[in-house]
Amino acid sequence: MKHAIETQDLVKAYGATRALDGVSLQVRRGEVFGLLGPNGAGKTTFVRLLSTLIRPTGGRASVLGHDIVADAGKVRARISLTGQFASVDEELTGRENLMLLARLLGLSGREARSRYGELLDAFDIAGAANRQVSGYSGGMRRRLDIAASMITRPDLLFLDEPTTGLDPRARADVWAITRRLARSGTTILLTTQYLEEADQLAERIAVIDHGRVIAQGTAAQLKARIGSGVLRLTLHDRDDAARAGTIAAGLGLAAQMQEDPRMLTIPLPDADAALPLLAALAEQGIALVDFAYGQPTLDAVFFALTGHGAQGEAPVSGPQEPAAATEVSE
Amino acid sequence: MSLRESRLDRALGSGARAPSAPRPFADTLVFAWRAVLKIRHNPEQAFDVVVTPVMFTVMFTYLFGGALVGSTEAYLQFLLPGILVQTVMFTSIYTGFTLNQDIKRGVFDRFRAMPIWRPAPLAGAILGDVLRYTASALLVFGVGFLMGYRAEGGAGAFIVALILLNVFALGIGWIFTAVALMVRTPGTVMTLSWLVLMPVTFGSNIYVAPETMPGWLQAFVAVNPVSHITTALRGVLDADPALAAIGLALLTPLAVTAIFGPLSMWLYARERG
Numbered sequence: 273m274k275h276a277i278e279t280q281d282l283v284k285a286y287g288a289t290r291a292l293d294g295v296s297l298q299v300r301r302g303e304v305f306g307l308l309g310p311n312g313a314g315k316t317t318f319v320r321l322l323s324t325l326i327r328p329t330g331g332r333a334s335v336l337g338h339d340i341v342a343d344a345g346k347v348r349a350r351i352s353l354t355g356q357f358a359s360v361d362e363e364l365t366g367r368e369n370l371m372l373l374a375r376l377l378g379l380s381g382r383e384a385r386s387r388y389g390e391l392l393d394a395f396d397i398a399g400a401a402n403r404q405v406s407g408y409s410g411g412m413r414r415r416l417d418i419a420a421s422m423i424t425r426p427d428l429l430f431l432d433e434p435t436t437g438l439d440p441r442a443r444a445d446v447w448a449i450t451r452r453l454a455r456s457g458t459t460i461l462l463t464t465q466y467l468e469e470a471d472q473l474a475e476r477i478a479v480i481d482h483g484r485v486i487a488q489g490t491a492a493q494l495k496a497r498i499g500s501g502v503l504r505l506t507l508h509d510r511d512d513a514a515r516a517g518t519i520a521a522g523l524g525l526a527a528q529m530q531e532d533p534r535m536l537t538i539p540l541p542d543a544d545a546a547l548p549l550l551a552a553l554a555e556q557g558i559a560l561v562d563f564a565y566g567q568p569t570l571d572a573v574f575f576a577l578t579g580h581g582a583q584g585e586a587p588v589s590g591p592q593e594p595a596a597a598t599e600v601s602e
Numbered sequence: 603m604s605l606r607e608s609r610l611d612r613a614l615g616s617g618a619r620a621p622s623a624p625r626p627f628a629d630t631l632v633f634a635w636r637a638v639l640k641i642r643h644n645p646e647q648a649f650d651v652v653v654t655p656v657m658f659t660v661m662f663t664y665l666f667g668g669a670l671v672g673s674t675e676a677y678l679q680f681l682l683p684g685i686l687v688q689t690v691m692f693t694s695i696y697t698g699f700t701l702n703q704d705i706k707r708g709v710f711d712r713f714r715a716m717p718i719w720r721p722a723p724l725a726g727a728i729l730g731d732v733l734r735y736t737a738s739a740l741l742v743f744g745v746g747f748l749m750g751y752r753a754e755g756g757a758g759a760f761i762v763a764l765i766l767l768n769v770f771a772l773g774i775g776w777i778f779t780a781v782a783l784m785v786r787t788p789g790t791v792m793t794l795s796w797l798v799l800m801p802v803t804f805g806s807n808i809y810v811a812p813e814t815m816p817g818w819l820q821a822f823v824a825v826n827p828v829s830h831i832t833t834a835l836r837g838v839l840d841a842d843p844a845l846a847a848i849g850l851a852l853l854t855p856l857a858v859t860a861i862f863g864p865l866s867m868w869l870y871a872r873e874r875g
């Protein structure tokens with residue numbers, strides 16, 4: 273069995289809402305797989321289905337070779353879940369939380385004490401071990417949450433938006449922990465709203481929107497489609513926008529209009545591609561107020577993949593079609 | 603970087619494997635321990651469980667004792683078994699309240715994704731309840747003794763009373779458990795539970811003998827299960843146990859368990875979105 277997760281046309285409907293609308297994915301053993309999508313895309317639903325908390329409306333899925341419906345008990349013995357909303361007990365102390373879970377996982381009193389001591393230390397929570405979790409910072413709570421998932425060694429770990437709402441430093445900690453987890457051999461399914469996070473941590477990424485996978489591949493493959501970076505231009509004169517789009521197209525680049533008619537975003541294969549474009553614009557007498565180069569936002573990714581933004585608003589009509597190649601690149 | 607990566611590596615590399623078979627008894631005990639921890643961390647609940655019954659016993663005895671039966675001593679003798687019932691009833695509300703709170707929180711998702719005995723969280727909570735009922739009943743007994751209460755039946759009667767109280771409260775508690783599994787917020791559980799508890803507690807023979815009540819109220823008191831358990835406890839503690847009264851007192855909790863027990867289990871096992 274080479275797949276940690278295998279799903280086929282997985283569907284979860286809540287009344288008329290199709291939270292998951294036919295998802296087929298394969299996560300290899302030992303890899304970090306990133307599920308990237310905006311709020312409401314279906315990420316948590318996917319995680320809850322695969323961790324046996326809910327049952328699918330349609331389709332099939334197996335985790336480590338066990339069917340999630342027929343063999344739910346076997347699945348549970350081999351996974352750990354760190355949910356989107358802190359899955360630790362607020363009223364208990366950090367130590368009590370780990371003790372409780374350790375005992376439920378079959379460790380004896382002494383084993384449990386030695387194990388939680390080790391984890392509190394490694395996750396840098398030892399100083400707050402005897403305080404109630406309700407008083408923890410977001411970062412500490414998250415670290416405890418992940419430590420709680422590692423009391424015994426799972427074959428597959430679900431991390432549902434582990435850094436949403438964290439400050440940059442706490443986020444860096446969670447990233448470091450995730451990398452170490454991956455190195456220890458645990459397969460990780462990570463969900464996130466941040467392209468950068470998926471790029472940094474995941475070997476392969478599926479982009480999900482409205483319950484469907486709209487693109488899938490390695491970070492490099494996705495970036496080749498959407499550009500590793502985005503050039504944002506602010507024109508001096510809004511009437512130049514269409515002409516600027518044509519110039520970009522002449523260089524093989526797809527310009528996207530923004531809500532502000534003076535603004536254009538242009539996904540680039542790499543930073544060097546910006547120079548010829550800027551030169552060409554200057555040559556044609558198109559004046560710029562400002563330009564910036566950076567990582568594409570999730571919104572830009574969605575625009576590139578679907579022709580609409582992450583929130584699902586209608587595409588802004590541009591001088592040319594966005595790079596709307598929506599077929600899966602793999 | 604506050605995290606020491608070498609320690610992290612060591613900790614992550616050294617975890618044991620999770621057990622493959624759930625262990626019903628051990629898992630239940632862990633959840634009972636969790637219930638006890640929760641009480642320790644929850645001063646308001648401790649307040650309710652400790653202060654309210656003591657306050658009721660003291661206040662009612664000295665306030666109404668003389669007027670109702672002529673002397674505080676005689677009234678205490680009459681009142682105490684009923685206060686025990688009232689105490690465990692009020693305590694039983696927390697079962698539903700805590701359960702509802704738990705389910706709302708992410709931690710329950712974690713439990714449900716673990717290889718544990720599925721009813722363990724519920725079973726453990728019930729075991730925790732037994733500890734809570736027993737503790738609050740012992741407390742009321744203690745205060746009663748200090749104020750001059752005497753159980754004619756002695757130590758044996760005392761133990762039988764504790765058992766009856768637990769069976770009664772655990773049985774009735776299934777109603778609140780079922781309610782907790784059906785409504786959205788812990789607050790709603792509280793409100794609904796009080797709505798049930800208030801009339802059955804005060805419309806009973808706990809505080810006064812029903813002879814002076816209007817006929818319709820007497821009729822209610824006569825069929826009220828709280829009256830039945832109070833009557834049974836008075837008999838047991840006064841060394842005058844009536845098997846018929848005990849049987850009647852146990853009828854309701856057993857019937858409630860038969861209906862609401864399976865219902866709660868079903869509600870609990872049912873998938874939550």
Ligand SMILES: Nc1ncnc2c1ncn2[C@@H]1O[C@H](COP(=O)(O)OP(=O)(O)O)[C@@H](O)[C@H]1O
Pocket residue numbers: 286289290291292309310311312313314315316317318874875
């Ligand atoms: N229990 C539920 N009942 C009804 N709708 C739900 C439920 N859970 C999720 N949904 C809906 O399913 C969609 C996907 O939700 P979710 O999986 O939580 O997305 P994400 O985690 O990507 O933000 C959303 O439209 C959400 O409103």
Ligand SMILES: [Mg+2]
Pocket residue numbers: 312315316317356433
């Ligand atoms: Mg989510």
